Amino acid sequence: MSDNQEPEGDPKPNPWMKSLLVWGGIFLALLLVVQMVGGPREEPGTQIAYSDFRKQVAEGSVESVKIAPDKIAGKLKNGNTFSTVPVENDTNLPVLLEENGVTFSGAAEEKMSVLTVILIQSLPFLLILGIAFFVLRQVQKGGGAGGAMGFGKSKAKMLTEKQGKVTFADVAGIDEAREELEEVVEFLKDPQRFSKLGGQIPKGALLVGSPGTGKTLLARAIAGEAGVPFFTISGSDFVEMFVGVGASRVRDMFEQAKKNAPCIVFIDEIDAVGRSRGHGLGNSNDEREQTLNQLLVEMDGFEANEGIIIVAATNRPDVLDPALLRPGRFDRQVVVPVPDIDGREKILEVHMKKVPLAPDVNSRTIARGTPGFSGADLANLVNEAALLAARRNKRLVAMQEFEDAKDKVMMGAERRSMVMTEDEKKMTAYHEAGHALVSLNEPASDPIHKATIIPRGRALGMVMRLPERDNYSYHRDKMHANLAVAMGGRVAEEIIFGHDKVSSGASGDIQYATDLAKNMVTKWGMSDKLGPLQYEQQQEGYLGMGQSARTMAGAETNKLIDAEIKSLVEGGLKRATEILTKQEDKLHLLAQAMLEYETLTGEEINELMKTGKIDRPDEPRGPAPVRPAQGSSIPKAGKRFSGDGGPAPQAG
Template identity: 55%
Template sequence: MKKNLILMIIVAIVLGYGYLSFNEANENASAKRDYVAFKADIAANQIRSVKIDGRSITGYRTNGEKFKVIMPMIDQDLLPKLEEHKVETTGVLPEEPSLLLSIFVSWFPMIILIFVWIWFMRSAQGGGKGAFSFSKSKAKEFREDEVHTTFADVAGCDEAKDEVKELVDYLREPGKFQKLGGKIPRGVLLVGQPGTGKTLLAKAIAGEAKVPFFSISGSDFVEMFVGVGASRVRDLFAKAKTKCPCIIFIDEIDAVGRKRGIGIGGGHDEREQTLNQLLVEMDGFEGNEAVIVIAATNRPDVLDPALLRPGRFDRRVTVGLPDIKGREQILKVHTRNVPIAEDVDIKMIARGTPGFSGAELANLVNEAALAAARKNKNLVSQAEFELAKDKLLMGPELRSKVMNEKEKINTAYHESGHAIVGRMLPDFDPVYKVTIIPRSRALGVTMYLPENERLSYTRSYLEDSIATLFAGRIAEELIFGEDNVTTGASNDIERATYWARNMVIRWGMSKKVGPQLLEGEESENYLGNSSSSLRAMSDNSQNVIDDEIRSILQKNYDRAKSILETNMDILHAMKDALLKYETIDSEQIDDLMARRPVREPDGYNTSKSADSGNDDQDKPQNPESGNGGDAPKAEPAREQQQDGAQNKPSKPSQDSF
């Protein structure tokens, strides 16, 4: 607040000085015109007397009128002219100007600019007490009694906790390890996707060990001046040595620890000097056995090899996405301070959120609490958790996005096609919910809920996924004809082609091509998965690959079409149910598949009556359908690229229209 006030005062002074300078220039211009007229009056004998005070002239005209005029510059011809025309003239002795005042006035603009430059430099470098304090470390220091996070606050990553528990034992009883000649790892690298709890785990280590904790981001080291980052590293470790034993936590270390020599012109001098200093501090001539460095990143592949060698970050702890048991534990941690109703089933919520990270689960609980608060409830019920889950997966309901009747019918048939084929295929996930309420960019959504965690995928599951993706377009084609299909299936076609292509060139699921890798350099695709380009090969081989991809797609397209042609009555009935209720869940889908009358969805009447007053987030729903290629994108398999080729569990799959 004080800095802002000082800046405002300085700006006001500069503007005022500029205004005065500009005003003085305007006065000089008008004074020149007045002075010319004054001399003309002297020549016409219209001036009776004058009094000269520097450049200011006052006096009286012959008609008794008083006047005042300013000389724009000293005029040597004025006095002879006044004497010639017999004008009574008096003068005022000028005051001697102050030397200090003259110097101050002449240097005032420069002084102001210097102060502004110093202020901006200190602000850019984080302030501080000294003029060169920006070379000091920006790490936040927490005393041993200020870190209250413990392992009880960390859930869903039991293996990672077991890996780091010995750090706590070492910090508590170092002699236990030293008497046998053992040395604790100097650096521990926490690797995992964003939101999996890497920072929380580091705090828990400090909280359990009851030692000082220094926290800093990797980007806080690098500045515009070469050598500042290295100076900050030295200052950080110097402070840490005075607090031994202690923990230094560097978040997003890839900001400063990237591989050297790969930047433009061979590298970045400031970043590389900072990295070099970090390497020396971690394993130089001086041992820092009582200073443990913990770093976190979700990009271990870009780190410099020297950081990962034994003696530095010689232990890598993977903090992965939680499984169903871990998600249940995380939800229990985040609902400890949230009043929940008796109908809330934590296990069911955990089962319905595969692929969610710890941060996403925390956001889920928070959204549920906010939804209950909007309805003036005292407890958070299962309905609010369902609403929050649907909002996070699909985005908020867009009831203001009005579809005409034809679009509604088209969307209803499209989503019904996805749901029917998904339910009829044995190896695919059960259909959980279908809606034609627009959400985010999707006009309608069909959601499938996996019964179990999937870490790898079979060929039959992938083929069932492709068939289900095509089902929406096939339903449009069967009802409206080939000439009236819409662009709503563009995202489905893109995803189906992606799976078929990877089955052929990457996963060895083609008899003609065989189990061989036919790809080049990896890259990140639109689904967040690693993709790769075809390596150099003959035209004949590329034709074989194209034929195999086309064969897989056509085979599953025909499977889906056959299922829908056999169950046209269910397709029409589900369309009618969607037009009536807008959203149906597994109970209504069971009725439709059994060709029974459709029961009314729970809360249907209340939700319909509340539509006019509630916002677009007061009705639960969930996703799995496509919106002209722009819908939320999900996939059956997301491959993990670090620490092995194991697949990551995916979130509930969705077909969006």
């Protein structure tokens, strides 16, 4: 989004000077080679013995010679050249040459210039220095700012907004979080407005939210709006295997920030360096904890850092050290939530500006059908719709592309090439019809959005339910309804095909129902026998991260918890059995319709239950051709039904 430039105080080398030095080194190397070679030399001719040379002189075959202290070179009358090594103290040679009419002259001894001697002698040292310089340059590239001699220098980069500028106008759906950060930007622009009433600039703001909710986008918007230097760094950039390097980088980062104050420093994924101290496997005074200690001191220690605002982002605030979260370090914790329906509509409109839309596209309808989607999910949805339209050679992205993209994101891509036998398709149709029929007869259940027997992802079929509005809490009656709907597919298989023909296709349903019942008993206090107590909590730490453990439960209590979980799931099984037994004729009707159309909308299912038929303006697509299984069995295990452990859409 922006160009990176080095912070002040750490100037970049001039590229022109670097090129000049490189070409200067090449020129010196070429000069050395030329000096060593000594330019073009005459051909030395045939090497002969000194006695043969004197004999040829006496015979009159030699035309001319050049006499040097260490060599004699000459030319014969027939045009050939020769050379020989003279014998010391041969004083008769000039007389012999003069008597036989040979032209002779002396030649100086060849000596290398002083420059050549110096270059030759210094060549090994120059080679060693060149290798050392190359190694240091490579370490500098890998070691971040400061290079090999500055391994502890900060990797923070200062951002400028020359192109791709992001502002708060590009942030939608999280208005409360945006307003809190807008106030920080206003303080930087006009501090007197707040300081005249005794207000002090906040030292830090921690952005907390699930992945994809827009924490980093908010930070980019701050960079675009603030008009002050903005440094960005990741929490993992502080962590090194060498003790003390991270703390040194923290100190250097704050030194750079002081030179550019007032400024903002953004630390992304701060949980990489800010985890609670004392949870390590070895010595507690390890590199990460030293880095955290230095960060704590720099943010609010004996020496104040005026004009530096720290903005950090994390999706794991529960693992951060309490000393890092206290006021004076992070004065504000800004929650960046998953957007509600109004927020989703605004986010969709932001992303749809980049896409040519057909007139039938309604962002409100898409927002209603995407509960639980984060900003990143919605951006992916718009992108998938655009890709689908391009594959279909359309000039505009229509509502059909958005619906297909939503199905792909929620349920997975269609697997029409999957080989299924007729019996397997029939069992899948009755399984999904069981889910749908139980859902229609449970008043607390969410309305059905779509039912399909087209394999998607790991599932062979799916019934998707969407809430009419965003849900922030769930009631007991809805949870019991979800248990019954989850068991509907297995009950339908048993009623139609018999006890021995029940398939493994309900494995995902059973897993969902078991998890829901366990949460009802151990976390939400919805068991009359166990009471409103929490028997399970998350354990953090390197050994038990993300694992749950029953903290209050003894042996007898564990047995009672398991019995209550089993009772809740079997209660849902009983409710589904009662509904489908009484309405077996509707179960057949719905299953046959799904075999014919493969995919039914919620409105079509309701129409079928009321009138016994489906009125489609187009001809039914009909079932896909069933090919023989060729001796291979199709695994029926897969996630067919996922209920609402949160505001996420339900499919089953």
